Amino acid sequence: MSIEVQDIRKSFGDREVLKGISFYFQDRTVNMIIGSSGSGKTVLVKCIVGLLKPDSGRVLFDGQSLHEMKGQQVRKLRQNIGMLFQSSALFDSKTVNENIAFPMFMFGNMNLTEIQKRTEFCLERVNLPNAGDLLPAALSGGMKKRVGLARAIALNPKYLICDEPNSGLDPETAAVIDALIKELTLEFNMTTLVISHDMKSVMDIGDHILYIYEGEKGWEGKGKEILKADNPILQRFIHTTGLAGV
């Protein structure tokens, strides 16, 4: 259940966004990817899930290279990836229930009753038991993230990937989402990757941290080790974001 990236490089035109990043994302833990805006975090995650093809380097899921997999293998792998997008990316023409049930309708071998049960379970798990009939437009930012999480775990994935799950949320709601991500990771034994700008959540839920600076790996280590990191750029980043005071 591990994810490993090896020497990933990606350019857009003349601009090299990722300059050879290698990292091993530990299984059954929350791996945080941090860095300032434009450092290449989202591009790295998009390369990991296959939305972008790296110019060179490899992404390995359980030792198997994503970009060497055949179509059917990629499809199967992706069914094991749950992703929470920055904008939640809920299908706005579908209700909350339909959004959560969608991947099960597409891929699951469940009948309608089982799908309904699983949908109810996922909604309850993210503490939104009565929101099933609402449309995404009627939800608050925090509720959208929770529905996004419910949809991400619908197929019981091995990997959970969250792109800035706290963006646009108040601190209290952000803490709820963080706690939920941590709980779900442990409960479902997932390998979780979280891109975050919120340094409080780095300290609260981050088991392993990858700091990216201008497309390169600036630092890697475990949770609170970051405070003692011997890297002036990272220290400046930490102090600017107020992490040192957490």
Added chain:
Amino acid sequence: MQNYLFHIRRYLRLLARAFQAKEKFSIYWTEIVTDLTNNGLTSIGLVVIISVFVGAVLTIQTAYQLEGSFFPITTIGMVVSNSAFLEMAPTITSLVLAGKIGSNIASQIGTMRITEQIDALEVMGINSASYLILPKIVAALITFPCLIVMAAFFTHIGGLFAGELTGIIHESDFLYGAQKYFQLYFVLFMCVKAVAFGFLIITVSAYQGYHVEGGAVNVARSSTNAVVYSCILILITNYILAQIML
């Protein structure tokens, strides 16, 4: 020139992906029914209004041009009928539908692109091009011929009523002229045009929406481009089909 070639290549690649359907048929069926309703049923009123007035204007203008000539009055019925089948119903209706359906599809898919809904489909392992575009194509291949046959019928009705109301031509003379010079091949020609124009409107608009980058301004631009390019391609295809089939 290179820019046009780039777009043609990318358009063909998108079409190739759209026709690689890998999802369950039931999923497509639900989407086809939705598109039949959204793009077909909701367009009936518009098609009827336009066709009735086009037919009425055709009758009045043809009568005006024939005034004082040696042509029998039944010629008006023939001109209105043949114009309806050959040009007015398929081309005018398609140009109007390009505005209604084309802009709708481009903005719908474009919004899905910028709100990461298409990325969400891809991460789930769903062929987003196929899921979003194929049902619309299938629905268009059903709705366009139906709408255009309906348009031809109401163009006749409009012409007939305008002739009666203004006293230009009696109903029996109109119908005599329309029937005497009727050719079944014209109906076939009209249906071929309907299928071709429907396919163009859906695929060009979907292409414009699918490749939107940025924000709302670009969604609006893609919507405009969808209408403009659909209209231009309809007119070019109209010429080519007339050259080949008549």
